[in-house]
Amino acid sequence: MDDALRQLVDAEPETTPRSKLEPYYDVIRELRRKRRTYKRISQFLAEHVHLSVAPSTIHAFVAVRARRRERLLKELPDQATANARVLENGDPVANGGSSRAIEELRQKPRPEVRKPRYHYDENEPLTLR
């Protein structure tokens, strides 16, 4: 990115959180992980932080951020990663440290992705044996 563009991007203000629940993000996350229902979380916030909020609002808050998390996974990679990909079949030495770091990452064991035990295609008719 050239300097002029950099300055323009930097000049853009951060978007401020619009939900009144934003300060309680971690509280909601923890309670949800403790399998508390939206109703219970609503009661918890009312009792302990005097915040009146409907269970459906908390649900929407969680749902929107869950979707945002999914989207983040599809964002563009950072420039270093992109460069390494370009150089993958070319000249890794030219990329110096970042290619080494990426190589180290590649060597790390990957989390095992479990294959579904069963697959059924709803669009295919049942077939007799």
Next chain:
Amino acid sequence: MSKIKTEIIEPESRTAQAIHRVIFTMGGKGGVGKTGIVLALTDWFRSNGIPITLLDLDTENKARGSLQHYFAEARKVDIRTHEGLDALIDSIDDGAEIVLADMGAGSGQVTYQWFDAMHEDLAETGVVFTAIGVVTPDPASVESVLSWANRLQDRVQYVIVENSITQPADFHYWKNTEQAQRFRDAFHPAIIPAEHRSAKIENPARQHGVTLGQIAGKKTDLPEFHRTIPSARAQGYLRRLCDSFDSVKEFFLP
């Protein structure tokens, strides 16, 4: 009558000792007899003195056909609301060890999403799930069960009821298709039969919200059920169903 087969397979995600069990009907295809099976299972729990919490999650069915019509204490829950299926866990928080929930037709998508969001954490706290699928000679009933299994995978244990809603009943699509065989191989469901029941008992029972247990024990005000024949028949139906439930009780207890 089919031979009862049981081979319990533990859900992969079962990491803690089971403390609570949530049993629910796979509510895909309507009119296969899901509620009838839940009613008989309720009679089985009660005859064994096992306390359960009943949830009526059938929001599609008219009042007359749903669980609450038979058991007033069954809590009606609209699963399409934001908190919908959280009711299962609310009941456990309120002290229930076993929750028996009757899902309505077309409840699949909501249930899948809820499972995806909640199951992992719930499994760690000792909640296990049993999904009851009801198959009939209609291939759509088989497809419905397989669709649910495709989404729920091994996060639940499966009990399949072969419900003879016709006489004779031919479960060709359940027994002889590749997809159903792969399901059986993958999850080793408990498979139990439910024999054909006389319309003279089924229809008035549904109309008036009376269970087989009440007919068998003549605990109903309806004069047509005070005679010996319907009472004896209901006793027979219920006894054979309860024998089947006994044979797979591991799927119904924590």
